Amino acid sequence: MVALEILLQPVFGLGQRLAPWVVVGLISWRIWIIIHDTVTYAMNLHEIPCSRCQFFTNNHRLKCTIHPNTAMSEAAVGCPDFYLKNQNSC
Secondary structure, three states: OHHHHHHHHHHHHHHHHHHHHHHHHHHHHHHHHHHHHHHHHHHHHOOOOHHHEOOEOOOOOOOEOOOOOOOOOHHHOOOOOOOEOOOOOO
16 A cells, blocks of 8 residues: 555656646636637628628618618628629718
């Protein structure tokens, strides 16, 4: 019994020194995943073309005259009825 404790003592010592670094590593990894997911989501939101579309009304009651339910949402990315506003007209 004593011989087993003597043999396992270096393993327990290593575990006590390594465990905090494993916890720090796991927390850091999770923070990195959260940041990456947030940036990816924000980049996807910047692809919504509604504000540049001719059919966008900029009215909170009726945002789009063609697709009012999907206007300014992620579903609007790749809208088949997107038509670029004429920049010269008012």
